[in-house]
Amino acid sequence: MTDSTVPxxxxxxxxxxxxGFEFELARYxxxxxxxAGMRDALLRLRKVPLSFLEPTxxxxxxxxxxxxxxxx
Amino acid sequence: xxATTSKSTATAISAAPDGLPLTITAAxxxxxxxxxxxxxxxxxxxxxxxxxxxxxxxxxxxLDEAALDAAAAADAELAAGVDRGLLHGIPLGIKDIIAxxxxxxxxxxxxxxPGFGTGxxxxxxxxxxxxxxxxxxxxLTGKTTTTEYAIGMPDESKGFPTPHNAYDLDFWPGGxxxxxxxxxxxxxxxxxxxxxxxxxxxxxAAWSNLSGMKQTFGRVPKSGCVPLGFSYDHIGPLTRSARDxxxxxxxxxxxxESDACSxxxxxxxxxxxxxxxxxxxxxxxxxxxxxxxxxxxxVAGLTRDAVAVFKDAGAIVTEVKLPLWQELCTATMCGLVxxxxxxxRGDFRSRWNDxxxxxxxxxxxxxxxxxxxxxxxxxxxxxxxxxxxxxxxxYDLLITPTTLVPPLxxxxxxxxxxxxxxxxxxxxxxGNPAMSIPxxxxxxGLPVGLQxxxxxxxxATIFQAADAFQLLTDHHLVESAAILELLS
Numbered sequence: 012m013t014d015s016t017v018p019x020x021x022x023x024x025x026x027x028x029x030x031g032f033e034f035e036l037a038r039y040x041x042x043x044x045x046x047a048g049m050r051d052a053l054l055r056l057r058k059v060p061l062s063f064l065e066p067t068x069x070x071x072x073x074x075x076x077x078x079x080x081x082x083x
Numbered sequence: 084x085x086a087t088t089s090k091s092t093a094t095a096i097s098a099a100p101d102g103l104p105l106t107i108t109a110a111x112x113x114x115x116x117x118x119x120x121x122x123x124x125x126x127x128x129x130x131x132x133x134x135x136x137x138x139x140x141x142x143x144x145x146l147d148e149a150a151l152d153a154a155a156a157a158d159a160e161l162a163a164g165v166d167r168g169l170l171h172g173i174p175l176g177i178k179d180i181i182a183x184x185x186x187x188x189x190x191x192x193x194x195x196x197p198g199f200g201t202g203x204x205x206x207x208x209x210x211x212x213x214x215x216x217x218x219x220x221x222x223l224t225g226k227t228t229t230t231e232y233a234i235g236m237p238d239e240s241k242g243f244p245t246p247h248n249a250y251d252l253d254f255w256p257g258g259x260x261x262x263x264x265x266x267x268x269x270x271x272x273x274x275x276x277x278x279x280x281x282x283x284x285x286x287x288a289a290w291s292n293l294s295g296m297k298q299t300f301g302r303v304p305k306s307g308c309v310p311l312g313f314s315y316d317h318i319g320p321l322t323r324s325a326r327d328x329x330x331x332x333x334x335x336x337x338x339x340e341s342d343a344c345s346x347x348x349x350x351x352x353x354x355x356x357x358x359x360x361x362x363x364x365x366x367x368x369x370x371x372x373x374x375x376x377x378x379x380x381x382v383a384g385l386t387r388d389a390v391a392v393f394k395d396a397g398a399i400v401t402e403v404k405l406p407l408w409q410e411l412c413t414a415t416m417c418g419l420v421x422x423x424x425x426x427x428r429g430d431f432r433s434r435w436n437d438x439x440x441x442x443x444x445x446x447x448x449x450x451x452x453x454x455x456x457x458x459x460x461x462x463x464x465x466x467x468x469x470x471x472x473x474x475x476x477x478y479d480l481l482i483t484p485t486t487l488v489p490p491l492x493x494x495x496x497x498x499x500x501x502x503x504x505x506x507x508x509x510x511x512x513x514g515n516p517a518m519s520i521p522x523x524x525x526x527x528g529l530p531v532g533l534q535x536x537x538x539x540x541x542x543a544t545i546f547q548a549a550d551a552f553q554l555l556t557d558h559h560l561v562e563s564a565a566i567l568e569l570l571s
Contacts, residue, residue: 018451026451031432045444046451048499052413053456059410059463 018046095323095560097270099570101127105560107273107327111169114161121154121161121172125222128174132224132271134569138252140244141266143179143189145225150174153222160220169330169354171220176266176275178259179226180233181318182210182307190309191243192231193437194430199309210307211339212276212318219334224272227262233278233311234259234423235441236496247493249291250530250563254490257287263321264291269566274322274331280311281415282485282507284319285519289485289532292521294549294559295321296328297507299539300514301346303332304339310426312419314344315511323559325520325549329353332542348540356543361551362397364544367478369405372487377503379488381525386484389522389533392555393482398548405481406470407463408509414460414467415508421457424449441498464512471513475538480548485519485532506534516542520549521558528564 018026020039023046027034095105104110104119113119119127129147136142157172177183180190182200184207189195202208209217216223228246230236236258237245246261248254249268256265260277264287267275277284279297288295296319303318310316320331333354338347368390373383394400423446424431427438435443474481488504510517516539519532533552537545553559 023451030428030450032435032450034435041444042447042451045448045498049413049416049448049502052409053417053452056410056413056417056463057456057459059407059459059466061462061466 017050018043098562099270099567101130101570103127103131103270104273105270105562106324107169107173107322107330108324110173110273111171114172121157121222122151124172125150125154125174125224128224128271128273131269131570135269135271135566138247138569139249139265139269140228140246141176141262141269141271142225143191143228143243143262144186146183146185146223149185150222150224153217157220157222167218167220168334170216170334172222173274174222174224174272175216176224176227176263176272177213178229178263178276178278180229180278180309181213181276182208183213183223183226184209185223186226188226188309189243190232191229192439192442193241194434195309200307208307211304211341212335213307215334227260227266227275229261230259231439231442232309232423232427232446233280233283234419235439235445236498236501237261237493238439238441241439245493248490248529249566250524250528251490251565253492253494254529255290255493255496257290257490259283260287260321264288264293267291267293267321267323268563274320274327276318277321278308278311279317279319279507279511280315280419281511282505284317284321285485285507285517285532285534286505288321288519290490290530292524292530292559292561292563293321293323294325294328294518294520295319296332296518296542296545297510297516298332298336298542299346299516301344302516302540302542303335304342304345306339306341312422314422315415315419317511325518325546325553325559326354326357328518329357329546329550351540351543353543353546356547357550358547359551359554360397361393361548364398364479364548365477366393366398366400366480366482366548367403367474368400368482369403371404372483372506375487377487378484379525381489381527382484382487382531385523385525385531386533389552390482392552393548396551396555401478403474403478403481405483405509406474407467410463411467411512412508414463415512416502417452417456418460418464418512420446420449421452422449445498468513471515479537479541479544481536483534485534489525489527489529489531510536515539516545518545518549520552521561523558524561
């Protein structure tokens with residue numbers, strides 16, 4: 012996975028506003044810097060291939076999950 | 084391996100002028116042979132605190148009067164032949180995110196409702212674990228420092244004490260159970276409660292030369308403890324010896340319906356499991372961490388020394404690679420900040436500036452992760468549990484260092500550096516029991532630890548191996564030269 016979705020300060024402003032927060036610009040920069048430090052680990056977590064997780068996943072999800080989360 | 088002075092765990096005595104017992108086990112013996120009463124023991128640890136607490140930042144609040152009352156009651160009972168077991172009359176510290184009836188808990192934060200720990204009748208109550216310690220006759224000496232809400236790092240700007248390492252005051256004792264760690268390490272009490280969401284018992288155990296157990300998720304009820312990450316939190320013991328930790332967990336463990344996560348199954352005889360032998364135990368050791376660039380050479384060397392002790396003692400040691408290491412550690416760190424954000428969102432909105440910066444930066448990250456990230460973290464945990472369970476089909480114990488580095492300088496802490504240095508969050512993702520035990524001091528005189536993990540609810544095997552290791556090494560009885568000098 013290429014990291015083409017690195018959030019921007021504007022993204023963070025939008026997400027924070029959605030939850031009722033508004034900060035000065037420096038705080039978003041600090042948050043983005045912290046996020047950047049764990050970005051690689053987060054991407055690695057996102058791309059873990061997962062098998063069927065009985066019983067929490069519906070049967071209909073099995074093929075989709077076995078295809079690595081993609082419709083093929 | 085560097086040999087240390089051999090001391091019997093049962094008769095371990097401090098080299099300080101007060102001659103305090105170093106362990107709960109030794110203190111219990113002293114209470115019964117008349118060397119100490121609980122009152123004289125409690126007065127002695129309080130005298131240590133008069134000198135050390137202002138330097139080490141151990142306590143948020145001391146409960147001196149209540150402790151002496153409890154000690155007098157313990158003495159009366161013991162004199163009357165009522166013996167509640169190893170913890171009877173023993174001074175213990177309680178992390179200040181756990182409710183006690185004597186006064187408010189702060190979670191080391193300006194935010195926490197001062198009414199936390201107050202029942203509908205207006206009276207303060209004890210957390211379930213505190214009730215159990217009291218019922219066992221323990222003497223509670225006070226509420227110990229943490230990091231705000233048990234996450235992040237010290238923040239002097241909010242007016243709470245900054246904890247310092249008992250082995251070198253220029254360093255941090257580890258966190259978030261910092262005050263319990265440096266308090267036991269400096270003999271201000273003989274054991275204590277910490278909590279562990281990503282390593283907050285095991286990190287201060289490693290960096291304060293202690294034995295710290297994060298038992299199986301659900302083994303100890305958490306009611307009356309301020310939550311951080313609901314599905315990752317544990318309350319557990321920090322002590323000098325594994326034997327002491329076994330004695331404490333024997334009191335703490337067991338079902339309580341007030342905690343929905345509490346598991347209703349029998350508690351093993353942890354102290355009875357201490358056979359003194361680890362012969363025949365199948366031990367998997369992941370040494371790949373020692374090749375990481377971030378791994379301190381002394382940590383690597385002491386880990387190899389510790390593994391050699393296991394081999395020499397008859398354990399069957401095999402090198403393994405723990406599955407999904409990075410992914411499970413990330414699942415813990417992502418999950419706990421999202422769960423923390425859910426808890427703190429309202430206060431973040433209304434009192435942002437009352438939170439410490441490290442708390443805002445860590446829990447605040449939960450604001451910027453997605454629901455899909457959270458679900459993925461939970462799914463990875465399930466996959467990880469299966470992978471680890473399969474590995475435990477071949478092994479009784481899995482071993483790594485607890486941290487990659489010795490304690491960090493207290494004046495230059497960085498949250499990213501801290502997270503990168505600990506090998507503990509993995510076991511919070513899976514819920515397996517994991518313990519840190521001392522494995523020696525670095526060339527700079529700083530303690531580091533060895534982490535032992537086992538199958539769910541098999542704490543007894545961890546205690547068995549840890550106790551056998553401590554009968555052979557005595558690393559856990561090495562006192563801080565800095566503390567001895569301060570007390571001389």
